Amino acid sequence: MSVGIDIRPDGLAHVTLRRAEAGNAIDLETARGLLDAARACERESVRAVLLTGEGKSFCVGGDLREFARLSGAALEKHLLAVTGALHEALRTFAVIDAPMVAAAQGAVAGAGIGLAAAADVTIAADNASFTAAYTGIGYSPDAGVSWSLPRLIGPKRALDLLLTNRRVPVAEAAAMGLVSRVVPAGQLAAEATRTAETLGHGPTAAFGATRRLVAAGLTADLATHLDREARALAAAAASEAGREGVAAFLAKRAPAFTRVAPRT
Template identity: 35%
Template sequence: MELQSFKFRIEDNVAYITLAQGDRGNPFDARFTEEFNYLATECDSNPEIRAVVMDAEGRFFSVGGDLKTFTKGDRTDLPPFIKMATGNMHMGVSRLSRMDAPFIVKADALMAGGSIAFAAAADFLMVGPNAKFYGAFAGIGFSCDCGNSYFLPRRVGVRKAFSFFARNETWTAEQGLEYGLVSEIHPSDELDAATEKLAKELAAGPTFTIGQYKRLMLESLNTPLETQLEMESRALTECTRTDDTWEAVLAVASKQKPVFNYK
């Protein structure tokens, strides 16, 4: 697919997804949603990719939904557009969340509306001091999408997530860290290096095993204890079938440092 809304590259087993329409505020329009789903599928499917970093160009990370698209046609065009757009976005979010490769988001600007889901769904959210988080949906009478109602309560709690959207709140980077949304805050001129260091660390790790952690924790709040215990047992068993795990066990038993090579 020829990309318009994003830039994409793979370097040293790390995939870099960049929102690339900074002059427009990186809005979620039809093209954006199609490309997002395409890139998420590539990251989930490509065995070369062992970590994924998402960032954005421009003075906003993303303003969320594209209001010009919403108002361009007849009012009756909006409901089917929303269903199509959310279909692409939701499939993409699901794949980034369930893939083995760790998903890192880097932001030093405003994240609004649907892009909050990127922040909440990410395994690591690395931000600079200029990062802000704005609910946005209630301001135009929209309910939330892109997994916001699933991921944000898991990061910050149901009551705080509800207040964020219902009261159309804006959180600073420091509040995001305090509430549990943000992983780390770094000075703007150190953010790239800190994110790169994290991505390379994760890409050198046991990616298949990390994927098991991700999927187990996605289910943990919805699953009875005995079911979760069985899922842990099955996930651990699957790890033991991989060359990564077997060779790591042999290495550590021989007092050597393990090297992970397989997705």
């Protein structure tokens, strides 16, 4: 299988790209594997998602060798199938409550940038580098890259990366806001796992509400967004997690947030 998923008893889902020999390039099987993994996370109401790629690179983008075997209408049909599955996976990861942590090492290109950008927390190894790559081969973006990059780094910087395809070293990627933080390559797995585990023990529903508020706030007017915040806060305060969080704070102890039961 080109995508593996392991859902632990504590609710942490580890989703792994397993095409190390191909730089974890996304072919149709991988896109469908990501969709299956996203649906499993939604079905099991996981508490956090850790996305990693095996081998030297996180993800080098689409599988050009697969694409080159086709042409004309057959190629268009194939790419619609690949992006259809990949984009539905991204939509599913975006709407579940569980926050996502991505661990990026080595080459991160094309749709790999889209996967890294889709995570709520993206931890990069100090050997990582980022290249949009699309227009360099006459393609336009997919994997939400033309949506996420302008929001993360601004439209001018996004167009710089998308049009010139220049290689962005990890320090610059961190400075412009493309990644959350940088760690030594040897510490990447441990740091990403620790972060995902910490989030996995947190208030999952509150995390989901926060993710949706941040996403909605990018396009909403202030008055509308303030109303959304008020309603979300009231619901969170009245929830079991909200009551436990306040009780723990007042008692000066760590809160014990319980796992949400799987959806039916």
